[in-house]
Amino acid sequence: MKNPKRKKINSVSDLEELRDSIVQSMDTQKTVVRVCSTTGCRAGGAAKIIDTLGEEVAKQGLDDKVEIKKVGCRGFCEKGPLLVLGPKNIFYQKLKPADIPEMVSETLAKGVIVDRLLYEDPDTKEKINYESDIPFFKKQVRNVFGHTGKIDPTSIDDYIAVGGYSALCKALTSMSPEDIINTVSDSGLRGRGGGGFPAGTKWKFSQNVVSDTKYVIANGDEGDPGAFMDRSLMEGDPHSILEGMIIGAYAIGATEGYIYVRAEYPLAVKNLGIAIKKAEEYGFLGENIFGSGFNFNIKIKTGAGAFVCGEETALIGSIMGKRGTPVPRPPFPAISGVWGKPTIINNVKSWTNVVLIIKNGADWFKSLGTEKSKGTTIFSVVGMVKNTGLVEVPMGTTLRDIIFGCARGILDNKELKAVQIGGPAGGCIPKDLIDTPVDFDRLVELGAMMGSGGMVVMNEDTCMVDIARYFLSFTQSESCGKCSPCRIGTKVMLDILDRIRSGHGEEEDLDRLADLAATIRTGSLCGLGQLSPNPVLTTLRYFRSEYEAHIRDKSCPALVCTDLIKYVISEEKCVGCGICRKKCPVGAVSGKNKKIHVIDESICVKCGLCYTKCPSKIGAVDKVTGFRKGR
Amino acid sequence: MQKLIDEAIKPYEGEKGSLIPILQSIQEKCGYISEDAFSVIAQRLKMSEHEIYGVATFYTQFRFTRPADHLIKVCLGTACHVKGNSLNLNNIVNMIGIKEGEVTSDYRLGLETVHCLGACALAPLATIDEEYYGNLSPRKLEKILSKYTKGKAGIKDEESKKKKD
Incomplete structure (x- = not known):
């Protein structure tokens, strides 16, 4: 609309002038409605909400008083579609198109809050008006997610208005590459991809190598099941990632950059693509950035569905159009990476952190966190909790604060059993240890790791053998097949776990698992293999009795493993409605109308349909321990 | 081609x-x-x-045979696993009569499983084409699938016929 052909930004004053003009052109009299328009809320129908909102605002003649902004993820996807309204951030959730006319006529026209659209505390049943008062947000420190959910990710002007690209400007006009690397080193920033390698140290390696071409890569190949913070950041604040990459490229002397994004994240690819184009137009990418003589370009590479490509050497292979199998290190990519050139790979969150460090200084960054883990960290809290979503907290926050503070405790007020942290390479931490402050090193001590930041909360209904098997089956199927210990070892471990789950485990199996785990750990080339036994090792360490129950008593205490359970119909409760009989896919239920029904165990495939279909007020179908030999 | x-x-x-x-x-x-x-x-x-x-x-993304008109992707990521999505998968298998990785003989529906669609807060979930279906239950599944399955030809069904013509 405005400025079709834009003058490139060449200096500090250019950027300040531009920011002033953007801020001045913003109509502060308008009430801003920020509607999340990224994957989580889209899945709940956000597109329709945005359309309806636009129509309704026009219909009620509020066009000149209301601005609708399509923003990124606020992390509380469970309550989507959601929006926040006005300067005080009134928080409306679980919206349906039918709710919009009332919201517009009441809140936007008259300033009256619509009670029924507010968040309700699951325990106190109290309605909460403003976002900042909701417990999920109250305990958070949103630094990396500082702009996500506030600005329109497709608008570079929005990003500049909140101070975007000023860190880049500072770096390129007043700092030497050494200054930048020293600041990043001094801040103590450790790689946010999960490994926690000091970023500054890595950069120094690359800076010291003389080469005509160097590469900088943002790793957005977020493959861990249960984690989606990288998606949220790429979709909601793509410019911050670009800005960090440009600063990093300047520091090590790189001219080419890649953002490697999972193919399953189409919206992230789209928003990053728009951001790159805009940054080129404004002169933040391309030649002679900020008149410094420094040239840098960024391309997007989409992954093609291979988990192992999150590993840096595999990712490099994939970028070069090869099979994504890891290669031995050294040489490290920082010395020899893409096409044999020095390559720095950092997670997308690390790049956003770089922007914050350059903008606010190393001391500011160091003021949060623990002795060896500085800054904030992001967890995606999912599973059996009352409120699920993305939470950003200072390093060193306890699991209890996250699970019972932000996420409001366990669903249906059941007992917490364990927390699985770090994805398939992580481990299960039992409830006795939830007062542990979490940082990179503490999690490793407990047998887990920061990893992707996936945090799956499990209650008493989760079987730990089943969950260990689940993660192992994931790494097993994603093993690239290069190293035999990983390729064959994980398969054998999986077979043993299957045996245990089916009631045919032997006492010696537990030692065999530990043995295999040790071999896989020492004999695999990359993190995928080395860390793949973690879920099994931690469940063995903390939940050994559960394995023993499967082996000795042929019982699954959580009633999950299908070979060790059976479904029975209670004679007292059954009213003979016939729903279970009609729904049973294999005809295992018999009984006449209005007569008590029975399940024939020899036919039953334990799909659980009868159990879920029996009307809850009757509740006649029970799940009980029951192992049948010879199945 | x-x-x-x-x-x-x-x-x-x-x-x-x-x-x-x-x-x-x-x-x-x-x-x-x-x-x-x-x-x-x-x-x-x-x-x-x-x-x-x-x-x-x-790379798992690539297919070497003709895909179905509508692809069902059932998420088996961690959050979906803990919330019992494998039960939903079984139900889909029972309802449409094909296993994971298969396509119905009329190429109308295909079934795949994926490791995490990154919308864990909505678990358990599945997608059909670009459409997300969160908080799945057996009842909800039945309703969704009835739009696509034979005999109860809905709007989507007409669309796919037109495409083929």
């Missing part, structure tokens, strides 16, 4: 390491990567067919 493949290769001509984006582009245009496509790419990129096949089969 040949024209589509040419179109897919053109923007990447002369670019190093462009095999994967070329394969992605062909799949987007043709729906899958046919045997013919391999030989064309091999000629154009001056690579051997087996090398290309080796790369293509490494």
